[in-house]
Amino acid sequence: MSQSYPPQQPQQPGPAGANPYAQQPPAGAPAPYPAQPGAPAAPYPAQPGAFAGPPAPPAPGRNNLALGLIAAVVAALVAAGLYGVVIGLTKHEIGWAAVGVGFLIGVAAGKAGGRNPAVAIASAVLALGSVYLGQLVGTAMIGADELHVSFSELFFDHLDLVQQAWKENADPLTFVFFAIAAFAAFSGTKKAAA
Template sequence: MSQHIQPPAPESDAAAVPYPAEPARTGNIGLGIAAAVVAALVAAAAYGGIMNAIDRQVGYAAVGVGLLIGFAAGKLGGKNPVLPVVGAVLSLGAVYLGQLFFIALTLADYGNVSLGEVLDKAGVGGLNDIRQETVDAMDYVFLVIGGFVAFGAAKKASD
């Protein structure tokens, strides 16, 4: 007589199935982009205000613009590969708008008028015309610095 011995049944089926690795955090691309847009607007105003306060541009301020935008995009948006690019583009725009805001603040101070009056009369086109007359190589360097830092910060913040 041969005896057939059955192995003991597992306590539960879940114990027999290995758990898959936890999925990578993907984040929410829409939230990341929205946060980066808000950060870009705040950073542009701060950048223009800082330049107005010290009456010149500084690289550290452009780095700050890039850090703020990139961090917002990466932290809230996750590891989506499009977010560093979006952060870099928004940073370029924020530095540019900050430069226009600096011109508007300078005109308001010089003309002893309100900022609203300058924006109403000159508009973005008029401010851009003034920028084009006074732009130099360093203005473009600050644009690139902000974009480069935003790209790296978005990648780093998503880790």
């Protein structure tokens, strides 16, 4: 009787049939690595060190001047109103509020407009206007309280009186708040666009 050496094993279909040492998971068993959400199902898990393909291209840089200016103007008007209310309620100019005005304008402009240098400059200029408008609103709120008239009557009908009162009460610290707000707007735009 002649028998071949080594004894012949029955062939199984698939990779295990070609390699007697390869083991296939039982049917219905979970995969050793769970699939990533949204990824196509792979027949075998990726091996460490395997080439995954080229990296994704970087996101395109935003450079929308019009959208940045619109966002900065809207933020400037909102910030001016809030700053004026803070001044009117506390009857004081508050430095951190001026920083908040500038930063709010800068972040809105940078997020919407991107890295366009004109957006950063425009946000700084709008921050100056926003602080001024906020100080006028605050002055009108304080004056309306003292004169027992409505805010809207004093602010809209007698804006010249409000501006005159602002000029009389302006001191060097008032102009420091302008500079702080402009710097915060400029730097906030740069940080938000990065």
